[in-house]
Amino acid sequence: MKKKQTAVLASTIAASMLLGACGGEKQSKTTETKKGTDKQVLNLVETSEIPSMDTALATDAVSFNVMNNTMEGLYTLGKNDKEVPGVAESYEKKDDGKKYVFKLRKDAKWSNGDPVTAKDFVFAWKRALDPATKAEYAYIMFDIKNAEKVNKGELPADQLGVKAVDDYTLEVELETAIPYFVSLTAFPTFYPQNEKYVKEQGTKFGLEANTTLYNGPFVLSDWKHEQSFQMKKNPTYWDNKTVKLEEINFNIVKDTATEVNLYETNAVDRARLSAEFVDKYKSNPEFKTTQDPTLFFMRLNQKNKALANKDIRKAISMAYDKEGIANVLLNNGSIGAYGLVPKDFVSGPDKKDFRETSGKFAKTNVKEAQKLWENGKKEVGVDTVQLELLNFDNENAKKIGEYLKEQLEKNLPGLTITIKQQPFAQKLKLESDGQYDLSFAGWGPDYPDPMTFMDMFVTNGSHNQMGYSNAEYDALIEKAKTDMSDLKARWDNLVKAEKILFEDAAIAPVYQRGKAFVQKEYVKNVIDHKFGGEFSFKWAYIEK
Structure with a gap:
C-alpha cells in the first residue's frame, strides 16, 4: 500500500490532547462490554489521519484499511x-x-x-x-x-x-x-x-464522513480530522446479520507510551508495542507478535546530483546496520531487509520463497561502502555531500531517522544529513512531488504476487518518484506482466529484475516489519491481512 505507506508510520496529536479525546466515555464503554452487557464496541488506535476516502485517489494503508471495512468490491x-x-x-x-x-x-x-x-x-x-x-x-x-x-x-x-x-x-x-x-x-x-x-459531492467527495457513500459492513459515522474517527454497523449492508460489532472507535495516537497507558486503563482494546515495552509484556497472555510482508526502505532521489552517482547510492545502502535497527531499535519481530520482495510472502513454481531464490542484497559492509563512497565523491567532483532525509513524524520513524543519520555520517566521511519530519499526508505529497533527497518509505503488498513490489520502479511509474530508469528492468517487468505462458520463466525474470534494481542501488532496504502488540482477550476474530487492507472487522466480536 501504500504509496502504500504502512500505518505504523504516520502523524498524530499530542499526548495531552489525546488523553482529553480518549477519556471517560470510551473507557466506560470498554468496561461495560467486559462486564457482559450487550455492547459490541471495539476501541482502537490509529497512527494517522485518513488522507482520503475516495477509492480512486487513496494511496496509503490508513485509507485502505478504513475502506476495507466501510466499502466492498466484487x-x-x-x-x-x-x-x-x-x-x-x-x-x-x-x-x-x-x-x-x-x-x-x-x-x-x-x-x-x-x-x-x-x-x-x-x-x-x-x-x-x-x-x-x-x-x-x-x-x-x-x-x-x-x-x-x-x-x-x-x-x-x-x-x-x-x-x-x-x-x-x-x-x-x-x-x-x-x-x-x-x-x-x-x-x-x-x-x-x-x-x-460522486458528481453531486464534486470536490468534497471522500473528504468528510458525510460526503462519502458506503456499501460495506460499516459506515464512517464520525470523522474529527487529526483527532479521531468512528465506524458504525451499516444497516443497509447485504450481510449485516454477520456483523456483530455495533461501533469501532479510532483515536489518532503517535506516542507508544500514551497508547500503552490507554490500553492499561481499558480505554483501548489493542495497543502496538515499541522496543521498550516488548520485554515488559512478552510473558503476558495478551501479548502477540506477527511478521508481515511490509518493507521499509530509503528512496534515493536521482534528481540530486550526488545521488545520481551509482557508487554513492551503493555506499549509502551498505553503510548502516540493518540488524541493529530490527533487533534493537524495533525489537518487535522485524527483520533486516536485503531485497525488495519480502521474506515469506510468495513462493515460485518450485515452491521456494522468492527471497530464498533471489538472495540478499545491500548487506552491511562499511569498508566496501567507504571505498565506493570515496570513488563516488571523486566522480561527482565533491569532497562533502549534504542530503536531506524526508521522514514521518511519529516515534518509530524518528528513532530510525536519527539512527540512519548517525550511522551514515559516521561511516561515510564528508556526509551531512538533515532530517525533515513531516505529518503523514504532507510527507506523502512531498514524496509524490519528488521534493526530497532521501526518503524513509514503506510499502505493503496490494495482491499476492512479487509484481506488487516490482512494478513500482519502472521508468516514470507513478510510484517511482525518484528518477530511476533502467530499460532492461522495464523490459523484464513488462514481460512478466504480459506473458503468463511460462510461469517459471516469468518467475526467473522477476528475480533477475530485482537483481538489476540492487545492482543499480535504486533503493536502500532497511527492514521488514514485524508487529508486537497487546490485545484484550475478549476481542475475537479480527482478521489480519498480508495484502490490501490491514484488518477486516466484519467477523470480529466482543466475547461476553
Whole structure:
C-alpha cells in the first residue's frame, strides 16, 4: 500500500490532547462490554489521519484499511486471505482466463439505499483510469484490456475492457490471463462508486464522513480530522446479520507510551508495542507478535546530483546496520531487509520463497561502502555531500531517522544529513512531488504476487518518484506482466529484475516489519491481512 505507506508510520496529536479525546466515555464503554452487557464496541488506535476516502485517489494503508471495512468490491478477503464473495455472488472465467463474468447480488445496497449495480463498477474503474483524475494507483488496473491506453489518453474510456451487461452482470476483459485477478477485485481501487452521488459531492467527495457513500459492513459515522474517527454497523449492508460489532472507535495516537497507558486503563482494546515495552509484556497472555510482508526502505532521489552517482547510492545502502535497527531499535519481530520482495510472502513454481531464490542484497559492509563512497565523491567532483532525509513524524520513524543519520555520517566521511519530519499526508505529497533527497518509505503488498513490489520502479511509474530508469528492468517487468505462458520463466525474470534494481542501488532496504502488540482477550476474530487492507472487522466480536 501504500504509496502504500504502512500505518505504523504516520502523524498524530499530542499526548495531552489525546488523553482529553480518549477519556471517560470510551473507557466506560470498554468496561461495560467486559462486564457482559450487550455492547459490541471495539476501541482502537490509529497512527494517522485518513488522507482520503475516495477509492480512486487513496494511496496509503490508513485509507485502505478504513475502506476495507466501510466499502466492498466484487470479492473481499476472509481468513488466510482467501477470496470470499462480496458484491459479486460468483464469477465465471472464460477465454483461458482472459475474460471474467461476475454475477452481482441483488441485495447489495449503498448506505443511501441505492442498489449497487454493475454500472457502479464501470463508472468507478473508468474514473480511476481517466487521466484527469490523476490517480496514482491507476496502473494497478492495467491488466484490464486497454486500461493503460485509456489512462494515457490514447483511447476513449468506452474502449476499456469492462461493461455492464445488465444491472447485475459485469464483464471484464483482460490483456492477459493473470492468476491473481480475483484477489485484485478486493483492492480498494477496484471498488464501485455511485456516479450520481460522486458528481453531486464534486470536490468534497471522500473528504468528510458525510460526503462519502458506503456499501460495506460499516459506515464512517464520525470523522474529527487529526483527532479521531468512528465506524458504525451499516444497516443497509447485504450481510449485516454477520456483523456483530455495533461501533469501532479510532483515536489518532503517535506516542507508544500514551497508547500503552490507554490500553492499561481499558480505554483501548489493542495497543502496538515499541522496543521498550516488548520485554515488559512478552510473558503476558495478551501479548502477540506477527511478521508481515511490509518493507521499509530509503528512496534515493536521482534528481540530486550526488545521488545520481551509482557508487554513492551503493555506499549509502551498505553503510548502516540493518540488524541493529530490527533487533534493537524495533525489537518487535522485524527483520533486516536485503531485497525488495519480502521474506515469506510468495513462493515460485518450485515452491521456494522468492527471497530464498533471489538472495540478499545491500548487506552491511562499511569498508566496501567507504571505498565506493570515496570513488563516488571523486566522480561527482565533491569532497562533502549534504542530503536531506524526508521522514514521518511519529516515534518509530524518528528513532530510525536519527539512527540512519548517525550511522551514515559516521561511516561515510564528508556526509551531512538533515532530517525533515513531516505529518503523514504532507510527507506523502512531498514524496509524490519528488521534493526530497532521501526518503524513509514503506510499502505493503496490494495482491499476492512479487509484481506488487516490482512494478513500482519502472521508468516514470507513478510510484517511482525518484528518477530511476533502467530499460532492461522495464523490459523484464513488462514481460512478466504480459506473458503468463511460462510461469517459471516469468518467475526467473522477476528475480533477475530485482537483481538489476540492487545492482543499480535504486533503493536502500532497511527492514521488514514485524508487529508486537497487546490485545484484550475478549476481542475475537479480527482478521489480519498480508495484502490490501490491514484488518477486516466484519467477523470480529466482543466475547461476553
